[in-house]
Amino acid sequence: MRKNYSAFITILMIVIMLSSNSKIMAQTKLAGSKITGSVIDEQNKPLDFATILLVKTKDSAMVKSSMADAEGKFVFENISEGEYRVSANMVGYKKVFSKSFNINAGQLKIDLPPLQSSMDSKQLKEVSIVAQKPFIERKMDKLIVNVESSSLSAGNTAMEVLEKAPGVTIDKDDNISMKGKQGVLIMLDGKPTYMSSADVANMLRNMQSNQIETIELITSPSAKYDASGTSGIINIKTKKNKNYGVNGTLTAGTGYGQTSKYNGGTTLNYRKNKINLFGNYNFSDNGRLQNLDLYRKVTYKDTVTNFSQLNNLDNRRNSNSFKTGADFFINKNHTVGLLVNGYFNNNTEKANNYTSRNNNFNQSEDIVIVGTNKEKYQNVAYNFNYKGTLDTAGKELSVDLDYSNYQGNHDELRDNRYSATNIEQRNALFVKNFSPSDIDVKSIKIDYTHPLNKSSKFETGFKASIVKTDNDLLLAKLSESSNEWIADPEYTNRFLYDENVNAAYVNYSTEYKKLGIQLGLRAEYTHSKGNSITKNQLVDRKYIEFFPSLSLSRTLDKNNQLGFSYSRRIDRPGYDDLNPFMNFLDEYTFQKGNPYLNPQFTSSFDLSHTYKGGITTSINYSHTADVMTFVTEQEDETLRTYATQRNLDEQNIYGLNIYAPVPVRKWWNINNNLQVFHMGFKSKSDQGEDLNAGQMAVTYNMDHSFTINKTFTAQFSTQYQSPLQYGIFKVGSQVVMNAGLRKSFMNNKMNLSFNMNDIFNTRQQKISTTYQNMDLNFIEKGESQVGRISLSYRFGKNEVKAARRRSTGLEDETNRMKN
Numbered sequence: 001m002r003k004n005y006s007a008f009i010t011i012l013m014i015v016i017m018l019s020s021n022s023k024i025m026a027q028t029k030l031a032g033s034k035i036t037g038s039v040i041d042e043q044n045k046p047l048d049f050a051t052i053l054l055v056k057t058k059d060s061a062m063v064k065s066s067m068a069d070a071e072g073k074f075v076f077e078n079i080s081e082g083e084y085r086v087s088a089n090m091v092g093y094k095k096v097f098s099k100s101f102n103i104n105a106g107q108l109k110i111d112l113p114p115l116q117s118s119m120d121s122k123q124l125k126e127v128s129i130v131a132q133k134p135f136i137e138r139k140m141d142k143l144i145v146n147v148e149s150s151s152l153s154a155g156n157t158a159m160e161v162l163e164k165a166p167g168v169t170i171d172k173d174d175n176i177s178m179k180g181k182q183g184v185l186i187m188l189d190g191k192p193t194y195m196s197s198a199d200v201a202n203m204l205r206n207m208q209s210n211q212i213e214t215i216e217l218i219t220s221p222s223a224k225y226d227a228s229g230t231s232g233i234i235n236i237k238t239k240k241n242k243n244y245g246v247n248g249t250l251t252a253g254t255g256y257g258q259t260s261k262y263n264g265g266t267t268l269n270y271r272k273n274k275i276n277l278f279g280n281y282n283f284s285d286n287g288r289l290q291n292l293d294l295y296r297k298v299t300y301k302d303t304v305t306n307f308s309q310l311n312n313l314d315n316r317r318n319s320n321s322f323k324t325g326a327d328f329f330i331n332k333n334h335t336v337g338l339l340v341n342g343y344f345n346n347n348t349e350k351a352n353n354y355t356s357r358n359n360n361f362n363q364s365e366d367i368v369i370v371g372t373n374k375e376k377y378q379n380v381a382y383n384f385n386y387k388g389t390l391d392t393a394g395k396e397l398s399v400d401l402d403y404s405n406y407q408g409n410h411d412e413l414r415d416n417r418y419s420a421t422n423i424e425q426r427n428a429l430f431v432k433n434f435s436p437s438d439i440d441v442k443s444i445k446i447d448y449t450h451p452l453n454k455s456s457k458f459e460t461g462f463k464a465s466i467v468k469t470d471n472d473l474l475l476a477k478l479s480e481s482s483n484e485w486i487a488d489p490e491y492t493n494r495f496l497y498d499e500n501v502n503a504a505y506v507n508y509s510t511e512y513k514k515l516g517i518q519l520g521l522r523a524e525y526t527h528s529k530g531n532s533i534t535k536n537q538l539v540d541r542k543y544i545e546f547f548p549s550l551s552l553s554r555t556l557d558k559n560n561q562l563g564f565s566y567s568r569r570i571d572r573p574g575y576d577d578l579n580p581f582m583n584f585l586d587e588y589t590f591q592k593g594n595p596y597l598n599p600q601f602t603s604s605f606d607l608s609h610t611y612k613g614g615i616t617t618s619i620n621y622s623h624t625a626d627v628m629t630f631v632t633e634q635e636d637e638t639l640r641t642y643a644t645q646r647n648l649d650e651q652n653i654y655g656l657n658i659y660a661p662v663p664v665r666k667w668w669n670i671n672n673n674l675q676v677f678h679m680g681f682k683s684k685s686d687q688g689e690d691l692n693a694g695q696m697a698v699t700y701n702m703d704h705s706f707t708i709n710k711t712f713t714a715q716f717s718t719q720y721q722s723p724l725q726y727g728i729f730k731v732g733s734q735v736v737m738n739a740g741l742r743k744s745f746m747n748n749k750m751n752l753s754f755n756m757n758d759i760f761n762t763r764q765q766k767i768s769t770t771y772q773n774m775d776l777n778f779i780e781k782g783e784s785q786v787g788r789i790s791l792s793y794r795f796g797k798n799e800v801k802a803a804r805r806r807s808t809g810l811e812d813e814t815n816r817m818k819n
Helices: 002-027 121-130 158-164 197-206 811-815
Strands: 034-040 051-056 062-067 073-077 082-089 101-103 109-111 136-138 143-145 168-170 176-178 185-188 212-218 233-238 245-256 260-272 275-300 303-331 334-359 364-389 396-421 429-453 456-478 485-487 493-512 515-532 537-557 560-571 582-586 589-592 600-611 615-635 640-665 668-683 691-709 712-721 724-726 729-731 734-745 750-757 765-769 775-782 786-796
Touching (some): 158 197, 158 233, 168 668, 260 786, 303 582, 334 582
Parallel strands (some): 589 640
Antiparallel strands (some): 034 073, 051 062, 082 101, 143 212, 168 176, 245 260, 334 364, 456 485, 456 493, 493 515, 537 560, 560 600, 582 589, 600 615, 615 640, 640 668, 668 691, 691 712, 691 724, 712 734, 724 729, 729 765, 750 786
């Protein structure tokens, strides 16, 4: 007992001495004392945000900690008298120490030589093993495909990786669908691509999969996103590296099917100290042949007229897209940036059309049409942005100011020649169709994030956008008598459209043990005005709508995850869809806009299960009111048929999606993606038969990946689509097979690939309808059997830090422009 009592007294005395010593040291801190220095890598570039420790020389006890700024600099102030040294450490780099130094009354300021560290390959290897993620990961409001941690990151393009993602399909025209619905918004590092589906596809084919970190599939976006887009969002996040210097890529490719195709591009990124400069440029020059055979029967009173229309289109599209910008790091908490991006595209189409019509009275007429259509589209968008971390708790504020201008021009000449039997012979007719358009968009967006604790946060913000469009259609016929162009008053029209959307949102997310919850509400007030000046038609709309969203995620165990999401969203008409502009196949068949088109509203539900980060099963349901759908309408008396967008009453989709990767061998992997769904449409009609159509349908994609060796891979895929019903149309089935080879050189810096699309030339569309008074069917066959060779080369320092990931304020508006 006495022994224990003595030990207790000894420990108590030690504690008192240490406490007294601490007070003495605290009291002897030297005012004005200061230690400064910096940390650099083996190439003398700053190591930003490295961890810096001030330790005692005697026992290495830590005195203070800090973090290097964006220039690699650090500082310690008001240090007590004593002997110290400084250490610097960063993940992936070796820990380094300074020499010992003294702080005393005679030496208050110490300026240390730069601490130089080098990469630690062993540590990097260990980190990569620990940080391995499953290929498929379920989050509250999204499904994440971890490309970086899978075999897909070796030897594939971004497009090939995207095609393997659960629920994603890509058709012959490069339209990307998610769970059977088109109109997906494609974002790159959180910002829209500002390109058409064809240009997006070209960009993704030129991007190597080893540049991608993750692909986010957001079927039910949170309230933070624009409410527009019923098909969801695909966000492709590129790798974000950590060092300074310069790097880039060069790509080039060529292909041939029935016409030649060329593409190329370059990216460049440079970072030093507090500035990051970045940019890219991509171009393509692609030819495409298309055959459209249309057959229809028109019954009017006692006359039955049969049409046979054969159309051959020779199209060549030249696309040029660019992005350039800069980020300025004011300090580690505040950043401002400038971004300019856009495209300059032109399209030349030569048409040779043959139309034959005859009726039950032995009357017939043949029309031969030769036409040339030249189109130009250009868009330049400017963005100024700010992002700031307001305090140590992580409060964030971001601001985006955007301006975009789009200009398009449609210039068409058509030569019509006629020959007739038992009806009046018509003279040749020359027609000019000229339609310039201008779209001006201004936007401001502010977002604020307020962390409540380590697992919960509150978000709010608002956005305002103003859109003005001006479309001027002139359709003129050449007068034989005066040899002058005379405007046709039936088709000539100037259409102005103004739109103002003001939105605000709140969003809350939290994680409790293995349960994640995110819920939000977005409100959008829309005022739109469509004014057909020539026809004296004004459509003025004002409405406010609310868009709730809810996402849940539950981790059952290490192998099983559940997810549930609900959202209500809106799709507003594209600006061209509202313009009563007419695009002619011939004088009996054309497409036109609809200024009375209403937006559609969709409520979506999705329940999913992920097993072992691979096999993903989901059940989904969506209901769309006022669904915007292309329909054909017929004027029996004039024999004219036109395609236009109309609002049907409702669309209902029930679906099951199964994604199952199968590792057959180490060198052979199969990815299976099966979708089974029922798509149904209902609509009342004032013209006769109501619409109630729908059927079960299946799509199945099977992709085989073969790893021949470390630098040589092969791929074979099969895509099947069963017959389906879409609106008033029945769509036929099709099977398509593709194959490819890929070889890497120079430590994967150079990649050469060969791809053959639609090996057996089976891709075509067969569509028909017998709805109401219409009886028509057509077959569309585009140039789909194409072989391509692509070469890419990466240069410079591969670890250059990428440009800051951010979105702009024009996600919705730019997605509604034609390009």
